[in-house]
Amino acid sequence: MKHRKLFMTILTLVGGMALIVAGCSNSQQNAVPKIQTNIPDAEPDSKVWGKVFPLQYESYLKNNEATTETRYGGSKPVSKYLTQPLLPELFKGYGFALEYNEDRGHTYSVEDVTHIKRINDKSPSSCWNCKSSDNVKLWAAEGKDYFKVPFKQRLDQIKHPIGCANCHDAKTMDLKVTNPNFIDSAKRLNIDLSKATKQEMRTYVCAQCHNEYYFKPGTMEVTNPWDKGFNPDEMVTYYNEIQFSDWQHPDSKTKMIKAQHPEFEMFKSGTHGANGVSCADCHMPYERDKDKKKYSSHHWTSPLKNIEQSCRTCHRDKTADELKTRVEYTQVKVYETMIKAQEASNAAHKAVKAALEVPEADQNAIKQAQDLIRKAQFEWDFVAAENSMGFHNPSLALETLAKSIDNSRQAQLIAEKITKK
Ligand code: HEC
Ligand code: HEC
Ligand code: HEC
Ligand code: HEC
Numbered sequence: 001m002k003h004r005k006l007f008m009t010i011l012t013l014v015g016g017m018a019l020i021v022a023g024c025s026n027s028q029q030n031a032v033p034k035i036q037t038n039i040p041d042a043e044p045d046s047k048v049w050g051k052v053f054p055l056q057y058e059s060y061l062k063n064n065e066a067t068t069e070t071r072y073g074g075s076k077p078v079s080k081y082l083t084q085p086l087l088p089e090l091f092k093g094y095g096f097a098l099e100y101n102e103d104r105g106h107t108y109s110v111e112d113v114t115h116i117k118r119i120n121d122k123s124p125s126s127c128w129n130c131k132s133s134d135n136v137k138l139w140a141a142e143g144k145d146y147f148k149v150p151f152k153q154r155l156d157q158i159k160h161p162i163g164c165a166n167c168h169d170a171k172t173m174d175l176k177v178t179n180p181n182f183i184d185s186a187k188r189l190n191i192d193l194s195k196a197t198k199q200e201m202r203t204y205v206c207a208q209c210h211n212e213y214y215f216k217p218g219t220m221e222v223t224n225p226w227d228k229g230f231n232p233d234e235m236v237t238y239y240n241e242i243q244f245s246d247w248q249h250p251d252s253k254t255k256m257i258k259a260q261h262p263e264f265e266m267f268k269s270g271t272h273g274a275n276g277v278s279c280a281d282c283h284m285p286y287e288r289d290k291d292k293k294k295y296s297s298h299h300w301t302s303p304l305k306n307i308e309q310s311c312r313t314c315h316r317d318k319t320a321d322e323l324k325t326r327v328e329y330t331q332v333k334v335y336e337t338m339i340k341a342q343e344a345s346n347a348a349h350k351a352v353k354a355a356l357e358v359p360e361a362d363q364n365a366i367k368q369a370q371d372l373i374r375k376a377q378f379e380w381d382f383v384a385a386e387n388s389m390g391f392h393n394p395s396l397a398l399e400t401l402a403k404s405i406d407n408s409r410q411a412q413l414i415a416e417k418i419t420k421k
């Protein structure tokens with residue numbers, strides 16, 4: 001016991017040191033004289049900002065790199081159906097059964113959203129919400145009316161992909177959250193964004209887009225389902241209480257929920273999130289120009305493309321190869337379990353489909369099975385739609401998949417009892 005206590009004290013001290021080191025580099029930055037620019041407020045064109053900040057702008061242009069693949073990520077926009085063949089079946093009756101690709105750099109956001117088959121004449125502006133620096137001015141001018149305007153009516157208003165105005169105040173260059181959904185969520189959760197630390201802001205500017213959301217029925221406002229908490233269970237409870245669904249699956253006639261890209265929620269309770277590491281720590285490592293001037297990389301991409309800068313700043317005791325092996329160890333386990341969860345989900349849809357064909361089937365039992373299917377599919381989708389293949393939070397990813405498989409198999413058992421009667 002004594003040894004254990006000593007060990008814990010050392011651990012705490014070491015942890016404290018790591019934080020102090022991280023703290024130092026932040027306060028050094030605080031010491032940099034305040035910036036004052038003449039860039040117009042919310043300027044949508046990143047090129048204009050680039051004239052004042054060429055280093056950041058040059059690294060931003062690297063987001064155009066779209067050929068590198070990693071084992072489960074990278075920037076090549078390949079179809080997710082290649083590695084998850086059941087997706088079209090599981091999303092049957094919904095846009096994600098038409099086309100669903102691996103994500104790529106921020107500079108492609110406008111091009112990709114305008115060409116994806118999921119967009120149709122009924123799509124609202126809400127689909128533009130996370131795609132463009134032009135939004136910042138539009139939100140200021142239109143408020144909540146922004147969301148209802150049809151997507152296609154904005155094709156000549158929205159030209160610029162995600163850019164400087166999405167995250168920075170033009171005059172001071174301070175980090176700034178601009179997306180209305182995140183500002184609203186913070187208010188509902190009593191988080192005062194004006195008092196957030198710089199380290200928190202280095203996550204919040206990403207979290208404003210990389211999160212789970214739904215379009216509020218009626219107003220089409222992009223809204224985060226966080227009132228009960230950030231875990232998948234708590235979000236399903238929230239969606240059930242407001243009786244929200246994205247579509248009905250034609251086989252099991254279940255009212256379904258599509259998970260979006262819950263990077264923030266997944267990361268938050270993971271080892272790094274819980275230890276105060278920010279998204280920018282791994283995804284925006286410091287670089288130096290030829291005169292050794294330090295700046296933050298604005299090439300937001302897979303850290304596995306540059307483990308040396310992205311991870312070894314903190315994990316000096318491991319080689320880049322060891323770190324990559326560690327990431328892939330987690331990802332392979334999560335991927336294989338996720339495929340099993342998708343198979344279980346598919347079996348459940350099919351079993352309920354068969355049960356629905358039984359005359360005078362017990363409707364309560366069917367409803368019970370459908371509720372389980374709804375939850376199970378959101379659970380595996382929470383992991384599948386999140387873009388790190390479990391790395392951001394291995395334990396939450398595997399726990400959520402285990403619950404998903406259990407819920408699907410329970411639904412299948414209930415349905416098979418009806419069919420075998
Ligand atoms: C400890 C380092 C670390 C932190 C912190 C971190 N990530 Fe990641 N992120 C990774 C790794 C590693 C991957 C997996 C990349 C791969 O598979 O190629 C990843 C993948 C991603 C991807 C998909 C990249 C791709 O290649 O398609 C996105 C998007 C992402 N992270 C966003 C975020 C956001 C947003 C946050 C904060 C809420 C965050 N990350 C925090 C390390 C990190
Ligand atoms: C997705 C959010 C995001 C976007 C978009 C963005 N930045 Fe940044 N920027 C950051 C973060 C995070 C930091 C680190 C801030 C810190 O640690 O204080 C940063 C830091 C900076 C700094 C401070 C010096 C440095 O390098 O750390 C400058 C200058 C800057 N960005 C310029 C730009 C320019 C120019 C653009 C557009 C081409 C841009 N940023 C787009 C998030 C963003
Ligand atoms: C305005 C919304 C928005 C903000 C802010 C934002 N992202 Fe993104 N991010 C996106 C979208 C949309 C995509 C997918 C673009 C595509 O595939 O066309 C994306 C893609 C990515 C990718 C995948 C790139 C690749 O090469 O596969 C990473 C990594 C990423 N973002 C990290 C971050 C980090 C880190 C931050 C904060 C510093 C951040 N993002 C802030 C919307 C945003
Ligand atoms: C800002 C510092 C920082 C950065 C950058 C960072 N980590 Fe970590 N990492 C930590 C801390 C703190 C812990 C938890 C305490 C510990 O075990 O050292 C941790 C724990 C881990 C663990 C063990 C726990 C787990 O979740 O499996 C792995 C693996 C890991 N990091 C990999 C990476 C990889 C890969 C990268 C780059 C993509 C990275 N880290 C970037 C600080 C960092």
